[in-house]
Amino acid sequence: MAKADPKGRCFEGPRQLASFDTACRVALALAAPTGRVETVPVAAAGGRILAQSIQAPCSLPRFDQAAMDGYAVALGASAPSSPLLLPVSGLTESGDPPTSLVPQSAHRVRTGAALPDGADTVVMQEQVLRRGDLVRIGGDARPGTHIRRAGEDVRQGVEILRAGRELRWSDIALLTALGVERVSVMAPIRIGILATGSELRRPGEGLMPGAIYDSNSPMLSALLTAPGIEIVATRSRDDLAGLTRSIEALAGSVDLLLTSAGMSVGEKDHVREALVQAGGRLEIDKVAMKPGKPLSLGQIGTACFVGLPGNPQAAAFCALAFVRPMMAALQGRVPASRLTAEAAFHCHPRSDRTELVPVRLSIAGDRLTARRSGREGSHRLMPMVDSDAVAILPGRETPLCAGMLVEAIPFDPLRFGNGS
Numbered sequence: 001m002a003k004a005d006p007k008g009r010c011f012e013g014p015r016q017l018a019s020f021d022t023a024c025r026v027a028l029a030l031a032a033p034t035g036r037v038e039t040v041p042v043a044a045a046g047g048r049i050l051a052q053s054i055q056a057p058c059s060l061p062r063f064d065q066a067a068m069d070g071y072a073v074a075l076g077a078s079a080p081s082s083p084l085l086l087p088v089s090g091l092t093e094s095g096d097p098p099t100s101l102v103p104q105s106a107h108r109v110r111t112g113a114a115l116p117d118g119a120d121t122v123v124m125q126e127q128v129l130r131r132g133d134l135v136r137i138g139g140d141a142r143p144g145t146h147i148r149r150a151g152e153d154v155r156q157g158v159e160i161l162r163a164g165r166e167l168r169w170s171d172i173a174l175l176t177a178l179g180v181e182r183v184s185v186m187a188p189i190r191i192g193i194l195a196t197g198s199e200l201r202r203p204g205e206g207l208m209p210g211a212i213y214d215s216n217s218p219m220l221s222a223l224l225t226a227p228g229i230e231i232v233a234t235r236s237r238d239d240l241a242g243l244t245r246s247i248e249a250l251a252g253s254v255d256l257l258l259t260s261a262g263m264s265v266g267e268k269d270h271v272r273e274a275l276v277q278a279g280g281r282l283e284i285d286k287v288a289m290k291p292g293k294p295l296s297l298g299q300i301g302t303a304c305f306v307g308l309p310g311n312p313q314a315a316a317f318c319a320l321a322f323v324r325p326m327m328a329a330l331q332g333r334v335p336a337s338r339l340t341a342e343a344a345f346h347c348h349p350r351s352d353r354t355e356l357v358p359v360r361l362s363i364a365g366d367r368l369t370a371r372r373s374g375r376e377g378s379h380r381l382m383p384m385v386d387s388d389a390v391a392i393l394p395g396r397e398t399p400l401c402a403g404m405l406v407e408a409i410p411f412d413p414l415r416f417g418n419g420s
């Protein structure tokens with residue numbers, strides 16, 4: 001049943017503070033993989049999430065080939081006991097079809113050229129003496145060297161890339177070398193950003209006293225932009241009917257709907273109510289965190305809903321802690337891991353809240369350290385400009401001292417162990 005909140009507005013949903021960890025879990029649970037797939041040219045697939053595992057359609061190298069510019073010869077099992085004088089019987093350039101080695105001869109080869117049939121060794125050209133059509137191969141030539149064997153890099157039929165992997169430049173090289181033209185990837189995740197606030201203007205629009213520029217929408221777009229992510233950003237004034245219409249309109253066309261501001265307890269903070277009027281529901285209404293306490297998580301139709309608080313640090317840190325992992329879940333991939341760093345600061349976090357603080361990371365020897373940046377205040381932008389991660393400080397009764405380990409989320413995702 002719909003309940004009336006203290007301001008008498010009609011609103012359905014939970015009203016107690018969730019812990020930060022609970023909110024992280026709920027966020028991920030709300031974001032079920034969309035399962036939508038499309039095929040794209042391999043050259044355009046960097047950063048996209050592979051939808052189906054791929055088996056090697058052929059081997060790499062495709063054929064036995066020379067690993068050095070030099071001479072292909074047949075030495076047999078052991079090195080020659082004395083220098084060999086051999087006539088040069090042919091030449092294979094890279095790209096030439098394979099030929100056969102004339103017995104008791106040396107065959108000129110370029111790096112990457114098909115090894116002539118019958119040859120078992122390539123001697124580097126720096127290690128031979130050439131006189132006219134003869135080469136002298138020293139007794140130090142080692143049989144079987146400087147040959148790349150067919151299939152030594154990739155064997156035909158083996159699984160080379162697993163579904164869920166974020167394709168990177170090395171994968172593009174591998175797939176192209178194997179002759180793969182198109183790959184099946186997760187179709188783009190659509191994100192709608194709705195900045196609410198009658199005070200908001202765009203740079204270029206006139207700014208009356210008391211108004212501000214909407215920096216949250218471009219900030220969030222920049223923070224969330226990635227291959228396979230489509231973002232549409234709009235703006236709404238602080239009126240319930242307009243906000244409800246904007247939420248309805250966006251929710252029908254996105255997988256993830258983000259609103260900025262309008263989450264607090266002011267007369268004009270209508271986002272929760274607009275969401276409910278538009279047919280949505282809330283799972284989390286407030287979170288025991290600082291900044292970001294008014295954060296809300298829910299669902300509207302098939303879209304996940306994240307109501308971000310308006311203060312820029314609160315909006316950005318909630319996007320890093322909740323929205324980025326939700327994007328990963330919608331794409332069917334594992335969210336990026338947090339980092340562990342040594343605190344290079346001292347503070348007294350609150351016992352009842354998780355604090356998110358901007359930090360600058362640095363590497364000293366084999367230690368990653370996190371130094372707190374800027375002054376407190378979630379309206380401030382400069383601490384974020386001066387940082388490269390947000391540290392997560394769970395509520396604690398005792399001070400956090402320099403040298404203790406803290407978890408941090410880097411602003412730019414670091415990717416290791418890419419899911420396969």
Ligand SMILES: Nc1nc2c(c(=O)[nH]1)N[C@H]1C(S)=C(S)[C@@H](COP(=O)(O)OP(=O)(O)OC[C@H]3O[C@@H](n4cnc5c(N)ncnc54)[C@H](O)[C@@H]3O)O[C@H]1N2
Nearest residue numbers: 195197214215216217261262263264269293309310311314
């Ligand atoms: N009486 C109370 N007041 C506030 C509380 C509270 O618990 N009781 N919570 C505070 C916290 S914490 C936050 S965070 C903010 C959240 O407020 P809203 O989500 O309702 O956002 P607004 O009040 O509309 O704006 C807050 C702040 O952010 C600026 N803002 C808003 N949108 C943008 C934008 N697109 N770009 C840049 N800056 C934006 C806005 O002008 C305000 O300065 O509420 C506290 N108050």
Ligand code: MOO
Nearest residue numbers: 291292293314378
């Ligand atoms: O989320 Mo608010 O920014 O804690 O101040």
